[in-house]
Amino acid sequence: MSADKLFINGKIYTVNKDQEWAQAVAVEGNRIVYVGDRDGAEALCDENTKICDLEGKMMLPGFIDGHCHPVMAAHYLCGVYLQIEWSPEECLAEIQRFVKEHPESDTYFGIGYAEWMFDETGPKKELLDAICPDKPMMILGSSAHEAWVNTKALELAGITRDTPDPIPGFHYFHRDGEGNPTGHLLEMATQNMIMENINFFDADKIEEVLAAASDGYAAMGVTSTCDMGAPEFVMPAYFETVPEMIEKGSYKQRFVGCGRMVSEKSDVEIVMPRLRRYKETYDTDQFRINFLKIINDGTLETRSAALSQPYDEDGSMVKPLFTREEIAQLGVEAAKEGLNINVHGIGDEAISGTLAMAKAVREAGYEDCRITNSHCDYVKDEELELFGKYNVIANTTCVWHYGNPDMEKVIGDRQNHTFRIKTMIKGGCRMGQGSDFPVDEFGREPLKGIEMGCTRQLFNHPELPVLKPYEEKLSVKDGIESYTINNAYQMHMDDRLGSIEAGKYADLVILEKNIFDVPLSEIHKVKVCETIMDGKTVYKS
Known part of the structure; x- marks a missing residue:
């Protein structure tokens, strides 16, 4: 040879x-x-x-981006793009500029505002009405778990005071004292009610944006992407555009995914039969569908994460989408089908559900099923060790691991006990990293994630606070493994990817530079x- x-x-x-x-x-x-x-x-x-x-x-x-949404991003990034550090006034000015520069558009879409910059009642439709009263407008928050719409969007979607919330207290419309929607939408079912009635996206731009995102990933050293779900309206691009782009070389990463995610209980009846077909149809090392993705709560920023104790800000409580018994049953069903499982779990109650499911799956004898809890913001003290015990991968986004006093008003001192990944690693847990692109906030570059996992401080901002507990700082080795072998394990491809070994893909x-030798902040x-x-x-x- x-x-x-x-x-x-x-x-x-x-x-x-x-x-x-x-x-x-x-x-x-x-x-x-x-x-x-x-x-x-x-x-x-x-x-x-x-x-x-x-x-x-x-x-x-x-590098492997272990949790991202590139197909969804190709839709969402076709419009106005706001920065998370901007004030409400700066966001409104950018929206106004975009509308002025695109008078030909029939609709306006955007993403990116900091969801904590408004109080618990969220942004109001009147702010957008003042910019554009006659065309529908929808702006997603930085996590994409909430949205901000104008009156025209509500009108065209038929959303009124009489419209029931999809899941009261979880997927719902904020309302004024008379029950009228204020323009602030919580979670994806409400967003889908708007998007099912209004087309915000230009199909001609989607492949162009997806190709640019892939080029960007290549420039960051990323060779594989794990697409952890998208809503129904992007499925044509998911199963038609992406495979075609891979075939002709304009999508430059391996692609592992799940298709439509389960964000409501009723989604299970739609998603599971599809996954049985997808698992057989899409099964190459370039394009593979083998994950069930479950959304079990929201985010801390939108006050929709499922916590065991009330939010400090307003005393509210949110329950996980699935009870522990329900998610355990669903997990065993998925494992029986030969699927891997990825659960969005941010609050400690939602994460308890992931661990209960993992226990049921392991006790049913499915040891090779790859189970991931995505995000892992706030875990109960007594459950940190269960990630290792039940072989649950902790996938997180380390560019979120920084001191943020704005969040302390939302969850109080619990903010200083988030992302305790080092303790979980010591307990035998594999840590993976993903950007959650397009809601990455500060960039999807793996090197940023490696750095901020080590410093727990926003890059380029030494004056800003370090996230407590300080002893949860990761090592450079932890960071590298999180973007390579551990994400390959999550993909069920660690025998082919994730390390430089004879027989594996090049x-x-x-x-x-050798990143072991440079200062962490560099x-x-x-x-x-x-x-x-x-x-x-x-x-x-």
Whole structure:
């Protein structure tokens, strides 16, 4: 055997516990064929082998975004894009600018405002009416778990004081004293009621935005994406556009996903039969559908996360979508079908449901089912160790791990006991990371996530507070593993991805510096020099 490419003279970190560092990596086609010392690699070389001198740069396995929504993002990012640090006045000014520059549009859509900048009653429709009274407008919050609409959008969707809330107290319309909708929508069922009646999206732009997002991922060193769900209206792009783009090379990452997510109990009857078909139909290492995604609560910012104690701000309580018995039954059903499971669980009560489900799945004998709790904001003290006990992957977004005094008014001192991932790792838990793109807030770059997991402080802002508890700071090794081998395990592809080992796919990223050697606060500044997916260069600086 001879190698096509031989990489030498670099800091090659393999993420293989049996051989963490190597002198050389040989690639033949789309596979790694040798990892080890230079002498052994050169035995595979002939006159046709390309010698790639890393010149001291760092090589890692390609990064995997373990929780994102790129297909949904391709729809949502076609409109106005607000920044999470902006004030209400700045957001309104940007919305007004966008409307003025796009007078030809029949509808207006956007995303990104900080959901904590308004009080618990949320933003009002009159603010948008003053900008655009005659065309429907919808702006999603930074987590996409709430929305802000104008009067015209409510009118065209037929939403009135007599419209019942989909799930009172969870998926609902904020209302004034007379019961009229105020323009503030909580959770996805209410958003769907608007979108089913109003088309906010230009189909011609969706593939263009999706391709740009994929190019962006390649420039960040990302070689695989785990799409953790989308609403019904994006399904055509999910199962038609993405496979076509992968075939022609304009989507440059492996794609593992779930299709439509379960965000209401009634969704189960729709989603489960589909997943049985998808699992058989879409099963290649480039495009695979093998996850059941369950939304079991909302977010802390929107006051819709399921907590065991009331919110400090207003004394409200939110229950998980599923009881522990219900989600356990659904989890066992999914495991029986050979599906992996990903649960959105942010509040401690919702996370208790994930752990109860995991216990039921393991006791039913399904040890190989990959179970993930996404986000993992607030976990009960006594349940931290259960992630390891029941082999539940803790997938989180470390660019959210920073001190945020604005959240203390919402949940009080509990804000200083969030994201206790280091304790969970010590208890035997695998930690994965994902950006939650397009609601990543501060960027989807893995290097930002690695840095902020270590510092628990917003990058480039040393003056801002560090998130407590300080002892929950991660190591650089933890961060790298979270974006490589642990996410590969979540994908059920750790035998093919996630580390630099002979026999695995040649999915690789080359960085200008060894991130073990740079100051923690400088990690996000390290440049990606080259990204290789399936043996082919998809980005080079």
